[in-house]
Amino acid sequence: MQNLPLYKQLADHYLNAIRCGTLKLGDRMPSVRKLMHVHGVSLSTALQLCRQLETEGWLEARPRSGYFVRQPRRVRLIPAQEPTIGKIIDPAQFVGIHEKVSEIIAQGQRQVKCNLARATGGPALYPHQQLRSLTVSTLRRYPELLTKTITPGGNRELKAALAKRALDSGISTSADQVIITNGCIEALNLALRAVAQAGDVIAVESPTFYGLLQVLESLGMKALEIPTSPSTGISVEALELAMRTYDNIKAVVVVPHLQNPLGSMMPDQHKQKLVALCEKQGIPLIEDDSYSALADGDKIPTALKQWDHSGNVIYCASVHKILAPGMRVGWILAGRWQERVNMLKYAHTRYNEELSQIVTATFLLSSAYDRHLRKLRSSLAVQREKMAEAIATYFPEGTRVTMPAGGVSLWVEMPAGTSSRAVFDAALEESILVSPGLMYSNSNRFDHFLRINCGMPYTQDLDDAMRLLGRIIQHQASSKQHIAA
Template sequence: MDSVHTDAHSETLYARLAGHYRQAIQSGVLTPGARMPSVRTLVRQHGVSLSTALQACRTLEDEGLLEARPRSGYFVQRLRRAAFRPVTEPDPRSFAQAPDPAAFTGIHDRVSDFVTKCERFPVKTNLALAFGAPEAYPRDALRAAAQRALRRHPEVLVSPVPPQGDPGFRAVLARRALASGMSLSPDEILVTHGCTEAINLALRAVTRPGDLVAVESPTYFGLLQVIESLGLRTLEIPTSPSRGISVEALELAFRSHEQVAAVVVIPNFQNPLGCVMPDEEKQRLVALCEAHGVPLVEDDIYGALSDGAQPLKCCKAWDRSGTVIHCGSFHKTLAPGMRVGWMTGGRWQDRIRMLKHAQSRPNDALAQLTLGEFMGSHAFDRHLARLRAQLRVQRERTAEIIAAHFPVGTCLNMPGGGMLLWVELPEGCSSRRIFEAALREGIRVAPGALFSNSDRFDRFLRVSCGYPCSEQIEAALVQLSGIVAADPG
């Protein structure tokens, strides 16, 4: 028993020590190239054992934050920036001034075709998954949180759940929302079955079948599926791979002959572009929607994955009239196996609550209590710091391989967070052809044609960086570069 206690205590110590220096690196106290205190200095300064100090340094090395130099010690890693040209900015002229929204349908057929082809070929390397690797998430800590929740609430499995969700969990969400610029009471928060249900509820609350919904272009194909499944029509708005949706183009759409019923955006690490809207653009977007009386639905599922020292603000931070419906989830950041999301509905909150009750009733209580236990402690912040560091290293390495091996004419933007890279291929390439050729080699990648109802993004690929760049993944990227080079276009 004593040795087990010592091992557990030692693990806690090395994790704390690693967390202390991880924060120093990410906040800029220890800059790239700076020398870490020696292992013996760590032992003396922090009163830990030699093995604990070594384990802390090796943990940071595994995360890509430190590098070991023979006979010199540990140094803060210098991130290597791959050399590539940025993705082309959109040409508004390529978007029709007054498109026929009725033509903007058919995404179900595209996604169905994508899934059918994926099922036909066994996958060896999946570069299309927009998730972190399972080991990137705190499995053991979440299991322990679930056990604590059951001990503290033994009746949870046999008691009804409040309609809006567990009050304690909603209180945790309200506290954490402060970092994104939102001031919410727990009563303004509704727990949902993931972010997809939240967006579905938001659109059902503010639209009727046949209405026009403005979205970023390109955008996540799952959103296009939701819009089409509700009998709505999509209006695609030009979106910059560096600054997000064009507020000017959206304003032009508002002035057109047909009323836009809602706008949906992913302002932080947009899927698939990976871009973040500058704060001034978020503020302009909120003001524009408010002035025209158009609901703004924001999906902030990736917002917590920023490399920056300061949390990213969401559009809701500038909402003073209840115009913004904010939707979030922990599907990417904490627990992919738990479909737990949340939303705050602005002036449509009461209608959204009614729709949620009619559609799916409350979420199960145990998942909420488990997340509340974990997120109410500093463990969540430590996990996010580790996840951000891992994703940063994986993005950098993936970009390096693309820059080194993909053919001339390939372009790439380097996001400051998240797990996605948007790759522009040379003239004449087709993401559909490349997708099918890669599948035959056991490689799955997301073709750009999936992210729009039009064909204007067929020369792009979305590459996921959620998994560490193992030899298998690196080999698959090199093989993919050969497929791109051989594309007959």
């Protein structure tokens, strides 16, 4: 932060004094003259310092008395706006998202000081030591593992372990049904290719993970965005309306738990209705369940797949977010498309490397996995709290933020009109990476949102970055108002 202009450095200095209680609520801020004297700065710098803290809500100016410490505004920790249901659904469109976001993704691949764009936890949250020693012992157990032909059809131990763990989500399946993939993204590709073709319409949540929109685009499919609530997930009513309006929907893709980016959780009743609706309409339902193990509490939420009695639900998941972001172990339960997905996986990428499969299997079957999950969930809960607090403290008035019941992200609605693209650019200048809302939809409905990662421990550096980000948003929000005015 040494590159900050002098007035901002001084503003930070006094902000620290306020936050640690050296300057209390109602205290008078040193006068401008005193500030000039003490810090050897110009009048303009001293004034900028005070105005900065005023803008951020830490000081209030009283006529002829100077600046006083005030109770800062706090951002309302309430969900981002509920979508309007019942209005006409946007027409399905060929996804043009890649062009829209490829530059953002490319820029995001730079090394930055603070990466808030991830959808995983930081490395410290995952059992790297245990996975490392399992890797070494697996190689000892199977000395030729790297050089012998990979066991066809996926590693048996892993398939059995995943089938066993799926019980926790209410899914009753067998090892034979499990198809191992390169992460959840390959699972989604296979699922979509199994049930639909180029030109077909796929119903998705809105906002939805840009990765899904990219997959649709790469497959030449059209996305139909269905309003989705930050608290209860996709609107089953809106989906039903869409199915009445469009007769060419070939699949529905849903993240029922800790939806990305909203963090919403579908109530069980909604899940049942959704499964029944899709079955009745004969439209395959693709469930992306990558996050459910990160939900607060000890009970893993029940998968849509539990209510599936006809094989109409294709279940996709991975260990990427919950066990090891460096490992590409995903899987799929393909219901009545089992044979076709098996064929596609074989033609697509053959089988996954066996080393990480066996390591994952061994860990999943151990009690260390349960301990890991408990620790992971409680660390994430603390970190989410801290990040929400930072947003409440530093982000400008008019910001809204959803507190999801688990997971690694917060979905932040900035004051109306604030451009997430402009915030992205300005933050990147300061070596802070955020995930702008415009990536999560083909509409411009989420252009003033950000997805903020909370997978990292809340350190002083992170606090500095959040404060700086708050200022950037403040700046963008007020310049927007300026233009509007």
